[in-house]
Amino acid sequence: MSRWITTEKRLMDDPELAADYHGQLEDYLNNGQLELIPKEEMFNRPHYYLPHHPVFKPSSTTTKMRISAKTSSGKSMNGILNPGPQIQAPLLDQLLRFRLKAVGFTADVARMYRQIWVDESQQDLARFFWRRSPDEPLKY
Numbered sequence: 001m002s003r004w005i006t007t008e009k010r011l012m013d014d015p016e017l018a019a020d021y022h023g024q025l026e027d028y029l030n031n032g033q034l035e036l037i038p039k040e041e042m043f044n045r046p047h048y049y050l051p052h053h054p055v056f057k058p059s060s061t062t063t064k065m066r067i068s069a070k071t072s073s074g075k076s077m078n079g080i081l082n083p084g085p086q087i088q089a090p091l092l093d094q095l096l097r098f099r100l101k102a103v104g105f106t107a108d109v110a111r112m113y114r115q116i117w118v119d120e121s122q123q124d125l126a127r128f129f130w131r132r133s134p135d136e137p138l139k140y
Contacts, residue, residue, distance in 0.1 A: 003051040004129040011054070020065040021054045022132050037127070037140045047124040
C-alpha cells in the first residue's frame with residue numbers, strides 16, 4: 001500500500017504521466033486483461049499485491065510509458081522469468097527468405113505481454129491497488 005501511495009504522489013505531480021498511466025490501466029480493464037475484485041471475494045483465498053509504477057522512456061518509438069513492478073528486494077517479474085530459447089531466426093536469414101517467394105507477409109503482435117493469460121488458480125497472486133485520484137476508493 002505504501003508503494004502505491006508513493007506512485008500516486010508521483011502521478012499527481014505529473015499530469016501527462018498520470019493520464020498515460022491511468023489510460024493504460026483503463027485499457028487493460030476495457031480489453032478484459034484486468035478485472036476488479038468484488039469486496040466479498042477479497043480475502044477468500046491466498047493473495048499477493050504487486051507493486052507497480054510508471055516507467056517513462058521518451059526515446060521509445062513504440063511505447064513511451066509502460067507499467068513495471070519491482071519488489072522491495074529490487075527484483076522485477078521480468079528480471080526473474082526465464083526467457084527461454086530464441087525462436088526467431090536471425091534478421092539476415094529472414095530477409096534472404098523473404099526474397100524467395102512472390103508474396104511476403106509480416107505482422108506485429110500488439111500488446112504482446114498482455115496477451116499472456118495467468119491461470120485462474122494463480123490470478124489472486126498477481127493483484128494490485130489502483131485508483132485515478134486520492135479522492136476515490138482503491139480498486140483491487
